Amino acid sequence: MSPPSLIDAHPHPAATAPVALSYELFPPRSPAAAESLWTTIGELETTNPDYVSVTYGASGSNRGTAVELINRLVQETTLRPLAHLTCVGNTPQQLAGVIAELLDVGVRGILALRGDQPKDGTEPAQGSLRYAQDLIELIRRVEQRRSALLCAGKVAVGVAAYPSRHPESPSEAHDVEVLLAKQRSGADFAITQVFFHPGQYEQLLARARRAGVTIPIIPGVMPLTSVRRLTRLGELTGVEPAPELLERLAAADTDAERNRIGVAATVDLANAALDAGAPGLHLYTFNEHASALDVLDRLALPRPGARPGPRRSAAPRGGTERRLAS
Numbered sequence: 001m002s003p004p005s006l007i008d009a010h011p012h013p014a015a016t017a018p019v020a021l022s023y024e025l026f027p028p029r030s031p032a033a034a035e036s037l038w039t040t041i042g043e044l045e046t047t048n049p050d051y052v053s054v055t056y057g058a059s060g061s062n063r064g065t066a067v068e069l070i071n072r073l074v075q076e077t078t079l080r081p082l083a084h085l086t087c088v089g090n091t092p093q094q095l096a097g098v099i100a101e102l103l104d105v106g107v108r109g110i111l112a113l114r115g116d117q118p119k120d121g122t123e124p125a126q127g128s129l130r131y132a133q134d135l136i137e138l139i140r141r142v143e144q145r146r147s148a149l150l151c152a153g154k155v156a157v158g159v160a161a162y163p164s165r166h167p168e169s170p171s172e173a174h175d176v177e178v179l180l181a182k183q184r185s186g187a188d189f190a191i192t193q194v195f196f197h198p199g200q201y202e203q204l205l206a207r208a209r210r211a212g213v214t215i216p217i218i219p220g221v222m223p224l225t226s227v228r229r230l231t232r233l234g235e236l237t238g239v240e241p242a243p244e245l246l247e248r249l250a251a252a253d254t255d256a257e258r259n260r261i262g263v264a265a266t267v268d269l270a271n272a273a274l275d276a277g278a279p280g281l282h283l284y285t286f287n288e289h290a291s292a293l294d295v296l297d298r299l300a301l302p303r304p305g306a307r308p309g310p311r312r313s314a315a316p317r318g319g320t321e322r323r324l325a326s
């Protein structure tokens with residue numbers, strides 16, 4: 001009789017994996033903003049996320065504050081930072097220096113991005129990296145030079161993915177080809193741009209898998225509670241917010257009512273992505289914890305036990321618990 005197959009003994013290992021949880025933060029622009037951000041960080045820490053991502057300002061404008069925030073996250077919290085990095089506004093030499101600095105402070109995850117082109121039409125400097133794909137390759141070269149320091153381990157490299165067409169791209173099919181090219185250059189996972197319609201994540205996933213993209217694609221979800229923020233983000237990213245949601249939010253009589261509507265819409269969006277097979281959830285917090293935690297309370301994601309950290313003084317958890325597939 002042949003020994004039992006290991007594959008048979010564990011038929012669906014991925015089906016039992018917990019849902020990954022992460023948040024996006026941006027470096028504070030003033031001492032008051034820093035104080036409020038650290039309150040938010042303390043609150044988010046109690047939810048035991050897998051990582052928190054830290055944005056990198058357009059043109060590398062906030063390089064110092066971004067690295068400082070990441071350094072403090074490593075030194076003073078239990079959180080694992082994922083550092084965003086952009087080609088735009090940085091020479092390859094500067095980028096290689098920042099990557100080395102990040103690895104030296106203990107960062108093991110980088111989100112490789114091109115960044116938005118300057119609105120004034122300034123041409124990239126001679127020798128600049130053109131696409132996110134070039135930055136992935138640079139990260140891998142720096143990583144290779146530091147291989148012994150990393151115990152031959154790998155840096156996790158993430159990239160952007162787009163549920164609705166990138167504003168400069170000719171088509172959604174082209175976006176998926178770019179995602180495949182980024183995977184071939186060494187990307188380990190992708191986080192999506194914001195999206196506002198429940199089917200969009202599932203459609204991206206289907207397009208990507210058909211094209212041969214196998215890396216995890218994590219939906220990036222923003223709490224849909226602020227008309228001003230939704231409108232502004234729509235302008236910045238070229239992703240049109242759902243008009244009926246904007247109308248309902250604008251018509252709400254109180255902040256509490258607006259929050260209730262926005263959180264419910266965000267939970268629907270996140271649930272649609274999770275039902276479509278999303279391996280995690282990345283919440284765009286805008287450095288505020290209240291709405292993100294309200295969304296999380298309603299979702300009650302299947303998550304492993306909390307690591308030590310300060311406890312959150314929040315309202316009791318409600319909502320329907322999502323169960324791990326068995």
Ligand code: FAD
Binds near residue numbers: 111117169
């Ligand atoms: P790329 O993948 O390089 O694509 C840029 C454009 O070039 C696309 O239109 C693509 O179709 C095209 N393209 C790419 N490769 C090729 C190729 N080989 N041949 C032909 N065309 C190609 N911006 C910031 O400034 N700071 C941040 O911290 C930041 N964080 C982000 C986090 C997430 C999760 C997301 C989704 C976006 C973030 N952005 C950030 C915005 C991002 O920089 C912009 O969306 C930017 O316009 C594109 O970046 P990218 O990495 O997708 O670029």
